[in-house]
Amino acid sequence: MLLLWNLFSTFFKIGLFTFGGGYAMIPLLQAELVERKKWITEEEIMDYCSIGQCTPGIIAVNVATFIGYKKKKISGALAATIGIVTPSFLIILALANIIQLYIENAYVSHTFAGIRIVVIALIADVVLKMIKKAVNDLFQGIIFILAIVTLIIFNFSPAVIVAAAVFVGLVAGKIK
Amino acid sequence: MIYGILFFEFCKIGLLALGGGLVTVPFLFALCETYPWYTAEELVNMIAVAESSPGPIGVNMATYAGFKAAGIGGAAMATIGLVLPSVIIIVLIAAFWDKIKQTKVFQNLMYGARPAVLALILNAGIKLGELSLNDIKTTGLCIIFLGAIHFIKLHPVIYILVGGILGLVLKL
Numbered sequence: 001m002l003l004l005w006n007l008f009s010t011f012f013k014i015g016l017f018t019f020g021g022g023y024a025m026i027p028l029l030q031a032e033l034v035e036r037k038k039w040i041t042e043e044e045i046m047d048y049c050s051i052g053q054c055t056p057g058i059i060a061v062n063v064a065t066f067i068g069y070k071k072k073k074i075s076g077a078l079a080a081t082i083g084i085v086t087p088s089f090l091i092i093l094a095l096a097n098i099i100q101l102y103i104e105n106a107y108v109s110h111t112f113a114g115i116r117i118v119v120i121a122l123i124a125d126v127v128l129k130m131i132k133k134a135v136n137d138l139f140q141g142i143i144f145i146l147a148i149v150t151l152i153i154f155n156f157s158p159a160v161i162v163a164a165a166v167f168v169g170l171v172a173g174k175i176k
Numbered sequence: 177m178i179y180g181i182l183f184f185e186f187c188k189i190g191l192l193a194l195g196g197g198l199v200t201v202p203f204l205f206a207l208c209e210t211y212p213w214y215t216a217e218e219l220v221n222m223i224a225v226a227e228s229s230p231g232p233i234g235v236n237m238a239t240y241a242g243f244k245a246a247g248i249g250g251a252a253m254a255t256i257g258l259v260l261p262s263v264i265i266i267v268l269i270a271a272f273w274d275k276i277k278q279t280k281v282f283q284n285l286m287y288g289a290r291p292a293v294l295a296l297i298l299n300a301g302i303k304l305g306e307l308s309l310n311d312i313k314t315t316g317l318c319i320i321f322l323g324a325i326h327f328i329k330l331h332p333v334i335y336i337l338v339g340g341i342l343g344l345v346l347k348l
């Protein structure tokens with residue numbers, strides 16, 4: 001029961017402080033789940049993200065479901081999923097009737113302009129931290145560069161990029 | 177009846193939207209052409225709200241559309257509909273995860289996937305940067321925050337709060 005509450009409250013917090021969509025959640029996952037609770041490793045975050053990316057649904061929800069299941073089977077999956085969804089559910093319900101006012105409010109927009117800057121810095125820090133874990137040799141370096149170039153120039157769908165990288169990994173068969 | 181339609185329509189989006197984030201937007205746009213739940217203009221507003229309030233945009237949008245269509249019950253049905261398909265799929269994958277992850281095939285899959293996922297994260301950062309870092313002040317602040325985050329390891333939530341306060345004080 002304690003673990004279920006722990007899962008719910010941890011993902012509630014992550015849901016509450018995730019601004020700017022799926023990947024903005026990763027710095028929080030790292031701080032909460034890898035460094036504080038030691039539930040998962042940094043490599044596992046990346047594995048869960050690639051699974052979340054290649055399966056249908058909202059990536060943040062997928063990652064929450066996955067970690068919840070890993071900790072406490074189906075009840076854990078539900079606790080984590082409800083935890084990550086509840087903050088946005090409540091906030092949007094509260095804002096539903098005043099959405100226009102909310103968007104046009106100068107204080108709101110200044111505050112979020114500041115938050116967005118931090119979110120970008122947090123994401124940049126994740127990239128710096130993870131590059132050591134994700135790029136171990138020249139071959140992975142090439143995959144990384146090809147992926148970022150195709151994303152920026154050709155605007156491919158993320159699922160296509162991950163599928164292609166997975167295929168390359170399988171064909172190359174570097175891990176024996 | 178409306179509950180059933182909301183549940184079904186958002187189930188469909190949950191099942192078809194691969195990759196999350198703004199991927200749900202085209203599906204949501206198609207919905208407002210079929211049902212009177214919200215207008216295209218409201219959808220654009222919602223994207224702005226979703227980007228400046230916590231939580232995944234798909235969840236935000238399901239809650240909003242469901243609320244517009246049928247009050248709090250509708251909000252709940254649409255949100256549950258959106259989330260349910262992926263919960264089932266992920267639970268199935270997670271159930272076999274320990275067996276899957278030890279296989280050589282899987283380790284090779286992930287060997288390829290990890291640098292690509294890192295590229296996705298970097299790309300998300302670049303896209304957000306293009307939207308939000310539009311002058312020397314914001315870019316400079318971002319670099320200062322990056323230095324602070326990297327060398328002084330405080331919890332991300334603290335930086336988010338500081339960023340919000342700075343935004344308000346400096347009128348960013």
